[in-house]
Amino acid sequence: MSDISYLGADRAPSPGTGLSFGVDVGGTGVKGAIVDLRTGEFVGERHRIATPQPATPEAIAATVTQIVEHFGWTGPVGATVPGVVKHGIVRSAANIDPAWIGVDVQDLFSTALGGRPVTVLNDADAAGLAELSYGGGARLTQGVVILLTLGTGIGSALLYNGTLVPNTEFGHIEVDGKIAEKRAAAKVRVDKGWSLEKWAKQLSKVLVSYERIFTPDLFIVGGGISRKSDRWIPFLTNEVPVVPAQLRNTAGIVGAALAVTDARL
Known part of the structure; x- marks a missing residue:
């Protein structure tokens, strides 16, 4: 865990201090945390909410909003989904609700979060970036x-x-x-x-x-x-x-x- 102390939702660390926010949308849980980009470690504990069923785009967007608001985070947000994401639009739904196909997920999440910037990518792609930066491929x-x-x-x-x-x-x-x-x-x-x-x-x-x-x-x-x-x-x-x-x-x-x-x- 990062050496930056987590102060709670009402006193969340500010964006622009080497920190960022990530949300990982999975089949059983939606998880989020503030991340120290200097180390790749969480600032405090992650917050998890069970994936709503059915896992429609609107239901997931509401859950993502809950997680971000839990931390009082006010900056841009990164998020993963288990599908192909091209130019912000979900193109496959092998392991998620078919209603996701064709959805502009970046616009959906951004709107749910009050218009702030959101970057969405495939979950395995996110894992690859993380491992290359901080894990097994860091060297x-x-x-x-x-x-x-x-x-x-x-x-x-x-x-x-x-x-x-x-x-x-x-x-x-x-x-x-x-x-x-x-x-x-x-x-x-x-x-x-x-x-x-x-x-x-x-x-x-x-x-x-x-x-x-x-x-x-x-x-x-x-x-x-x-x-x-x-x-x-x-x-x-x-x-x-x-x-x-x-x-x-x-x-x-x-x-x-x-x-x-x-x-x-």
Whole structure:
């Protein structure tokens, strides 16, 4: 946690002091926090509200507003959504309510927050920015980095020389006759009862395919299964180094906060 003390909603730290605000919209919870951009750490604790059901755009916008108001934050806000976001408009809804498709989410959130600037990006892209800035890829300033979030599916972020190439959706690429996330998502291992070694063989096929297409310099792997990385990374047979994500469940919030002022976007 940052060494800046959190003073409560009525005395929130002011924008413009190396601080930013991020909100991470997930399937089960909407989470937000003030972030110290010098360190990538939260200022105080995050605030979480259960994702409303149905998770319509209007309901989520109201929840985001609640979270921002909880902190008394008055500056710009960064936010993630679990879908493709292009020019502020949601273009896919694989894991969210179909009503999101075609919504100008930046305008929606900005209006809900009284007209303040809002930057919205894909959740995996936010995690990639955060990890490259403060986590597993922080020492790599040149080259191609691919972050993969291994969970129900496979989320992805592609960064070249520190610049994000947004909305990659690598989990939907076909690998050896099967969609990548149907072959090697963490959920597949659980559903099939595979050992970590057997699952790592399938993930290796996916990583090798990505290596052939994108020639990355580093893979960063996130998701809950990254906590066990020492038990399965040694079983991988691809060539490019693989390191576990370090920020884990803070990465979405941190990446969203970073996106507010990040000149790389």
